[in-house]
Amino acid sequence: MKTITTFPRKTVEHPDIGIIMPDGCRLSARVWMPEDAGKNPVPAILEHLPYRKRDGTTYRDCLTHPWFAGHGYACIRVDMRGNGDLQGLMEDEYTEQELQDACDVIAWAASQPWCNGNVGMMGISWGGFNSLQVAAKQPPALKAVISLCSTVDRYADDIHYKGGCLLNENFGWASTMLSYSSRPPDPAIVGESWREMWLERLENQPFLLKTWLAHQARDAYWKRGSVCEDFAAIQAAVLSIGGWHDGYRNTVANLVEGVKAPVKGVIGPWIHKYPHYAAPEPRIGFLQEALRWWDRWLKGVDTGVENDPAYRAWLMDSVRPARWHDARPGRWIAEAAWPSPRIATRAIDLLDRGAEPVIVGSRQDCGLEGGEYFPFTFGPELPGDQRGDDALSVCFDLPPLTEPIDVVGAAQLEIAVRADRPQANIAVRLCDVHPDGASELISYGLLNLTHHASHECPQALVPGAEISATVLLDQAAYRVPVGHRLRVAISTAYWPMIWPSPEPVALTLSSARLMLPVRPLATGDETSFQPPEAAAPWRTEQLRPANSERHLGRDQKTGIVTLAIVDDSGEVRDLDHGLTTGGIARETWTIGPDDPLSARGETHWTATLSRNEWSVRTETFTAIRSDRENFHLTARIEAYEGEKLIFERDFEEKIRRDHV
DSSP states (O other), X not given: XXXXXXXXXXXXXXXXXXXXXTXXXXXXXXXXXXXXXXXXXXXXXXXXXXXXXXXXXXXHHHHHHHHHHHTTOEEEEEEOTTSTTOOSOOOSTTOHHHHHHHHHHHHHHHTSTTEEEEEEEEEETHHHHHHHHHHHHOOTTEEEEEEESOOSOTTTTSSSEETTEEBTHHHHHHXXXXXXXXXXXXXXXXXXXXXXXXXXXXXXXXXXXXXXXXXXXXXHHHHTTOGGGOGGGOOSEEEEEEETTSSOOSHHHHHHHHOOSSEEEEEESOOSSOTTTOSSBOOOOHHHHHHHHHHHHHHOOOOSXXXXXXXXEEEEOOOOOOSOOSBOOXXXXXXXXXXXXXXXXXXXXXXXXXXXXXXEOOOTTTTTTSOOSSOOSSSSOSOOOTHHHHTTSEEEEOOXXXXXXXXXXXXXXXXXXXXXXXXXXXXXXXXXXXXXXXXXXXXXEEEEGGGSSOSSSOOOOOTTOEEEEXXXXXEEEEEEOTTOEEEEEEESOOTTTBOOOSSOOOEEEEEEEEEEEEEOOOOSOSSOOOOOEESOOOOEEEEEOOEEEEEEEEOTTTOOEEEEEEEEEEEEEETTTOOEEEEEEEEEEEEETTEEEEEEEEEEEEEEEEETTEEEEEEEXXXXXXXXXXXXXXXXXXXXXXXXXXXXXXXEEEEEOSOO
């Protein structure tokens, strides 16, 4: 990535601009803009997050926002109420208060003498979500958004539930937010009130898992903020960007198909990162691509973005399975419209109705090669060799290919099935099997069979009664070469990606048909991007290097499997304002191979902040387990000033299982 230090316009940074909300709450904004914006007004770009602009997102902010400012934009990075250096309290994700605050900041920015009245909104993950949600509210000044690694459906395609199955990332992310939002503001910004603000924040800190588990079906709670409920409400121009190694693989296709306003989509081989510094490579010139979008919709410059293909994707070549790839070979493909009329669906019968039925009953530890839901750390988080999970699944292997095929789109598996229990999950994986047997994951799908007719109104299964169901797999763009074969692997467990059923389950498959989207073979790059560049990186002194580890062990007596994950983000000192920050996240997942009720997840987060003689630390602990009827949750916050414990709080909840 090329570092740019000279820009068309000289810039200035304001580390803390107060923005007063209508109810009197002060938001804190970090703002970059051209020096002469007062004389030559510019559009504004808002990024609105809970992730602490002073330390949490500083790395990417420094690469991105000064670059846009140097090209004639005012970039406004605002933390949400109850986070970072802001007043107020945060109750949940994507609340009406959060979205209204964003609308009020947009109106404030548009009214400033340095703004030309046009505003864009951008963000990745949380910021990608709320960019779309705010656009659906149609604030008058908002003309365009760039949404990365986001979703259109908070229930079916986020970290909470997938196919009606409970994702364990639901617990993991609640634990993450407990740590992030319980950290104090910076005394250098808020002054002596930092301790009072911190204690109020700690006293009112929610354990969000309680809320998220209270809504196990797709009810009004999830529909609010799911822009798929009314795509027509989005009237701002939308650029959607995602990555094949991220958890949000479906959003680009969904937005390009659903939004009626100007919309384009790009999906590369990346993990959950901005694509000018993401991996696996190739990276792209995301900032230049974004500038074309902003210039067209916020400045009225003819940049030709309307003529870009509707859908651009990195078609990945087959590789050897590995927990990490520095790069994924392949090529860029482009479609003028999405869904594309050039993509044909091949119906492949895996199990005919007249054939002998097949029994699927997996061990509870099937799924250990699935990787992280959304890889984040440039570490060993990608799916591994699927042979271990394949051995615990029922597999349907197609003949070796005599010609390569390009799988582009979302495959489906149509099944007729009987369950022997009133609740059952099914996991379906599409794999690329190498001639030597190595198995690489192409895509997967999940379905809680009590949701086969409706996510809104799940119904208990009648043991022994046959149902028809369709399992939708995630979008993919993948070339399967000659001599390889496709495998469809089916299991009743997918640990630790999803929480297990309350009882061991056996499914009887009477029929199975794979609906495979196949595109004419690409012969080379069909589109291209500029090489990546960015502004100067964050100026820090490294005190402890970052490190990511995963350790898998099995008790040879009990068979209990333990997956231990340690993500050490390291410790750095900011060379501009002197704040030292560090953190370590630990996760442990355990399960017995024959007992779904043995499943347990635990986390322990450590977060530290210091400057000179000032030093604080938070320790947060969470745990989840279940019996047949209920989930049992515990959490704890400890806050230290120096080595003195100044606050402690415990949470304990029991939540009834609802067809999960």
